Amino acid sequence: MSTHNSQAIFERAKALIPGGVNSPVRACRSVGADPVFVAQGDGAYIWDADGNKYIDLIGSWGPLILGHAHREILDTIKEALALGTTFGAPTEIEVKFAEKLSGAVPSMEMVRAVSSGTEATMSALRLARGFTGRAKIIKADGGYHGHADCLLVAAGSGAATLGIPGSAGVPEGAAKDTIIVPFNDLPAVEKLVSGGDIAAIIIEPVCGNMGLVEPAPGYLEGLRAITAKFGTVLIFDEVMTGFRVAYGGAQERYRIKPDLTTIGKIIGGGLPAAAFGGRADIMQKLAPLGPVYQAGTLSGNPLAMAAGLKAMEILGRPGTYERLEHLGARLGDGLAAAAKTAGVPHVVNRVGSMLTLFFAPGPITDYESAKTSDTKRFGTFFRNMRDRGVFLPPSQFEAAFVSLAHSDEDIDQIVAAATRSF
Numbered sequence: 001m002s003t004h005n006s007q008a009i010f011e012r013a014k015a016l017i018p019g020g021v022n023s024p025v026r027a028c029r030s031v032g033a034d035p036v037f038v039a040q041g042d043g044a045y046i047w048d049a050d051g052n053k054y055i056d057l058i059g060s061w062g063p064l065i066l067g068h069a070h071r072e073i074l075d076t077i078k079e080a081l082a083l084g085t086t087f088g089a090p091t092e093i094e095v096k097f098a099e100k101l102s103g104a105v106p107s108m109e110m111v112r113a114v115s116s117g118t119e120a121t122m123s124a125l126r127l128a129r130g131f132t133g134r135a136k137i138i139k140a141d142g143g144y145h146g147h148a149d150c151l152l153v154a155a156g157s158g159a160a161t162l163g164i165p166g167s168a169g170v171p172e173g174a175a176k177d178t179i180i181v182p183f184n185d186l187p188a189v190e191k192l193v194s195g196g197d198i199a200a201i202i203i204e205p206v207c208g209n210m211g212l213v214e215p216a217p218g219y220l221e222g223l224r225a226i227t228a229k230f231g232t233v234l235i236f237d238e239v240m241t242g243f244r245v246a247y248g249g250a251q252e253r254y255r256i257k258p259d260l261t262t263i264g265k266i267i268g269g270g271l272p273a274a275a276f277g278g279r280a281d282i283m284q285k286l287a288p289l290g291p292v293y294q295a296g297t298l299s300g301n302p303l304a305m306a307a308g309l310k311a312m313e314i315l316g317r318p319g320t321y322e323r324l325e326h327l328g329a330r331l332g333d334g335l336a337a338a339a340k341t342a343g344v345p346h347v348v349n350r351v352g353s354m355l356t357l358f359f360a361p362g363p364i365t366d367y368e369s370a371k372t373s374d375t376k377r378f379g380t381f382f383r384n385m386r387d388r389g390v391f392l393p394p395s396q397f398e399a400a401f402v403s404l405a406h407s408d409e410d411i412d413q414i415v416a417a418a419t420r421s422f
């Protein structure tokens with residue numbers, strides 16, 4: 001593996017950008033590596049600044065379910081580009097985007113577009129608080145919902161990767177109304193919600209940010225029942241799972257209807273777009289109809305709307321999710337078999353095309369159990385895989401993503417690399 005250019009770029013980056021990166025996990029610190037500076041992507045592959053080729057299992061952390069530089073997405077962006085990049089006035093493409101999204105995720109009776117998942121969750125919580133007139137919110141230990149102050153408490157993803165329990169700079173006041181429960185612990189939620197003063201529970205219906213953790217049978221149903229009973233707004237954070245674990249997200253896969261949904265990543269087609277939406281009576285509390293303020297200069301950006309609309313349209317074609325399930329199973333089963341042969345304690349958690357190989361005997365059902373993983377061993381595995389041309393998420397507490405651009409041969413190559421890396 002050659003590293004000459006990347007090293008030089010990294011040195012320049014560190015002089016101006018904290019840690020050399022614009023989002024912390026990219027720094028690859030927890031796995032004892034330097035960041036991979038990417039020069040280009042095509043389909044299932046990326047090339048770094050030194051010309052090394054990798055099979056990519058990050059897919060920009062989820063958005064690229066169609067693979068890199070997908071022709072139809074590029075053509076769509078080019079067409080939209082010719083008409084102008086932003087107007088700060090409404091456009092028809094935003095309406096088409098909303099129609100498509102609401103059609104795919106019917107619980108989103110009304111939607112508003114934003115530019116990042118962080119904005120979506122932050123806005124949904126403000127709305128839930130405005131709607132209920134209550135302050136307290138519940139989130140899961142190790143659940144990640146972006147970096148808004150009130151959600152940076154016991155957060156997963158980069159915070160888990162770096163071992164940061166909360167974050168410096170979050171004032172006590174911003175965090176004091178956030179209550180933490182273990183994921184998959186229904187009695188803990190019941191006890192809190194039955195007090196009648198909880199505005200919302202925000203939950204990843206399939207956790208992806210503590211590594212992948214599936215909801216236990218009955219857990220999501222239980223959350224739905226208890227929140228409905230006490231007027232707590234149930235928010236599914238489907239920023240990662242939307243259009244990933246099923247076309248209509250985890251709520252389609254597990255057949256649960258939340259009050260509000262936050263969604264992002266895939267719906268931008270690789271450009272910055274996200275959205276929140278849900279029950280019309282709640283959404284109508286948003287400005288300009290209601291008293292809850294929320295806004296964005298680039299919200300509903302026409303390029304992002306066009307790319308996202310096209311991505312949703314492509315994903316709606318027949319056979320898509322069967323293919324993703326097949327590829328995910330091939331990878332998950334292959335990795336598990338290779339680890340077993342090598343005598344490595346492991347468990348593979350997988351839902352559709354997202355999965356995590358934990359270096360722990362399992363079962364992994366929440367953040368406590370996820371933390372029993374051997375992160376040092378994961379670091380070695382990450383570096384070995386990188387050196388064999390496979391780009392994994394650089395953290396034990398992240399999910400890997402398979403895309404429609406991966407071939408069976410790509411998956412077999414990944415498994416072969418893993419067999420040698422264990």
Ligand SMILES: *Cc1c(COP(=O)(O)O)cnc(C)c1O
Pocket residue numbers: 115116117118119121144145146147204208209237238239240264265274
């Ligand atoms: C990625 C993610 C977010 C944050 O989205 P950004 O676009 O990075 O701000 C929020 N919630 C979940 C579940 C995510 O996976």
